[in-house]
Amino acid sequence: MELPINPPVKPMLAKPVAAIPPGQIYEPKWDGFRSIIFRDGDEIEIGSRNEKPMTRYFPEVVEAVRANFPPRAVIDGEVIVADTARNTLDFEALQQRIHPAASRVKMLSEQTPAGFVAFDLLALGDEDLTEVPFGERRARLLEVLKDAKPPVYVTPATDDLETATRWFAEFEGAGLDGLIAKPRDLIYQPDKRVMSKIKHKRTADCVVAGYRVHKSADNRIGSLLLGLYDERGVLASVGVIGAFPIAVREELFAELQPLVTSFEGHPWNWAAHEDGERTPRKNEYSRWNNGKDLSFTPLRPERVVEVRYDYMEGVRFRHTAQFERWRPDREPRTCTYEQLERPVQFDLAEVLTSR
Structure with missing residues (x-):
């Protein structure tokens, strides 16, 4: 790969806080595998928190990236599995997707297909965006994935505290894990706990x-x-x-x-x-x-x-x-x-x- 940012890259992290901080951009906290996905033409790599690639475990996500991502991009997000019968996220089924046998990987990709929820744009074409404020990165992400089709999604986000408070109460019923709060001027800092997470206790x-x-x-x-x-x-x-x-x-x-x-x-x-x-x-x-x-x-x-x-x-x-x-x-x-x-x-x- 010859991208402005090449794998492996550790994702930016969040520290727990007791209450929703005011004046920030708020997103649901997804319950999946954190992943930075790299695409350089036909080359695609699905990264992970521990910097080991997960590409081989999610062939359906690779195909979705090929169909929906820009030709050259680095996007941070979460690999998820949805239980359509219960209409909620299914982390246990997602865990089962990490299997050494290629035949089982193929079978599970059909039985419990995964999706990808994008929430940050780190690079586009030859442009490194990690020093760009998050508010601008978010706007660019919405633009480049405006025509994306499932199973690729862009996470909802709001800067309205009242809406975020409602999300915190409601979205748990869909299997989500709380909220992430990000300052609008936040630059991307790999492996640093510079975001905030608010979880149910x-x-x-x-x-x-x-x-x-x-x-x-x-x-x-x-x-x-x-x-x-x-x-x-x-x-x-x-x-x-x-x-x-x-x-x-x-x-x-x-x-x-x-x-x-x-x-x-x-x-x-x-x-x-x-x-x-x-x-x-x-x-x-x-x-x-x-x-x-x-x-x-x-x-x-x-x-x-x-x-x-x-x-x-x-x-x-x-x-x-x-x-x-x-x-x-x-x-x-x-x-x-x-x-x-x-x-x-x-x-x-x-x-x-x-x-």
Whole structure:
């Protein structure tokens, strides 16, 4: 490639803030794979946060770029998968698209096709736009993709705080992840947290039903496994918490030893596991850390912890939850899905087609 900016390039990042800052340009925060896409004629590369190309995993996006991008351009955005039946983003299906087998890549590109939501223009032709203010880059992006057809989209944006506040409440129902705020005069700064992100924060009381030890020592807690009781009275796995200081990890390990039990009679008893049950899986391995053992030590489900979480994806927390406080006053059986706040459904297509 011979572009003004050539891969790999790390994307510009955002830092979390508690409230929507006034006087900026606001965009929905998309829940996908962040990607800078480079096109130089027939050469196309789909970049990623870790600078490794994702081109081979998304052949349908490559074709969409060829059909919709200018002949020579560098555009920042997000690769997404939409669940048309539920009318929401589907991050789990997007994760499944990263597969080593070419035959499966081809099959998934047809079964769960991805799209690309553009939100910044870094280069056009021989012109490097990274030193141009964001407000101007945004206007140029709208111009060059004005005739783009799905699955290539331009993210909606507004400079109206009231509209942004409404988006923050409504768009979560379409699977979006909050808001991004950008100063109008912001130049593009790779790998710098110079934008702001505003995300939904909620709490839930969860049952602690197991733990994994920390990689540094066998007497330190690595993460606690969280559960909620479903409508059948079955304890379902909803996620983990794991951000503890070393001293706390050791204290927790000692505190939890009296609760260690066998899998016999445990809610997540492997022997009683039924296909489709929402429990952790014995000897499960992480797709992202090949060979990492995700088995755990079972605990009697007697302790309750309050955690902070962003939002649910299906029946689980979308991201790792954060410790808030212990709840000795709560009875574990009262920790059910009914306590969770459910966002009002919103039409994903309306978000995608609005500029």
